[in-house]
Amino acid sequence: MARTTPHDPPPSDGRPLYGRIAALLLDELRDGTIPPGERLPGERHLAAYFGVSRETVRQALDVLRRNGVVTTDRRGSHATLPGRPVEVPQSLTFPVGARSADPCALDRATVTWEAPPPEHAMALGLAAHRPTLVHRYRSVAPDGRSLRTAVTSFSAVALAEVAELARYRDRADGATPAQLRRAYDWMRKAGLTLHHRDAITQVGDASSVRVTRRVHDQYARPLEITDLVVNAEQDALVYEFTSPAAG
Known part of the structure; x- marks a missing residue:
């Protein structure tokens, strides 16, 4: 997720809490905060991020799955809604510093x-x-x-x-x-x-x-x-x- 501090709990607007959480997640999918095809954070992380229970997060993900904007497999939930491309940080090659400067090595x-x-x-x-x-x-x-x-x-x-x-x-x-x-x-x-x-x-x-x-x-x-x-x-x-x- 883009933020490093917990998200403020969404204000009540007549919808159930899981519906409001689903809407917030949908916003992040739409603006590319979670790029298409990338894995969403786990339920525990999302619960802490939004300040709600894991059951609420689970219900919110169910809403998004029914709407076809996320898919879930044994490795977790992944974004499927197209969003803006985001810059990918330069990768570190493992093990860091292991390769010699000698081109003949x-x-x-x-x-x-x-x-x-x-x-x-x-x-x-x-x-x-x-x-x-x-x-x-x-x-x-x-x-x-x-x-x-x-x-x-x-x-x-x-x-x-x-x-x-x-x-x-x-x-x-x-x-x-x-x-x-x-x-x-x-x-x-x-x-x-x-x-x-x-x-x-x-x-x-x-x-x-x-x-x-x-x-x-x-x-x-x-x-x-x-x-x-x-x-x-x-x-x-x-x-x-x-x-x-x-x-």
Whole structure:
């Protein structure tokens, strides 16, 4: 949704509350706030946004479905009413910063279904030894020198909310190539606002740095944690930024 603060409850005009909520949602569909084909936020988010109950939101969505302006499938409700095109924020390529500047570098990425490193499990709120989707990335120079490596563990929330990620479980054999470059796009299209926090430190006396990236959503739920090691010498720094959800 475009606003970051809750919507004021609509004034009474003789219509039932769910009808007024349906009208407000229809306005946002018409003006392109929710682009055609995009997934609407979940019932819990909409209830907080409009200051009403989830049952009221459910009834409002039923009205819109009967009028043919939204459709619902197992992944949620999607806008079908044509609206104004909206600018799509520039996408972040996953893993951020993993690709080397060397045009001759060779990339390889795979996924496994395994227990993540203990520090990853703790950051993601996973029980010890509980398996999850783990992505491994390596960039090497033509002479075989390692330029960059990255290990990413995804949370149970990410796998439950993002169908494209969940489908990789069946291919997580550690051998099949798995470039998840659109992972952040998939998260945004699932209605998640992505908050990134990167801590960058030098690795010992070596000319390399470690980037520990943590990503959570608008509900402070962890989505993924990445450890990226880059063959470069830099001062330590920490920076944060947020990518808005698509819907």
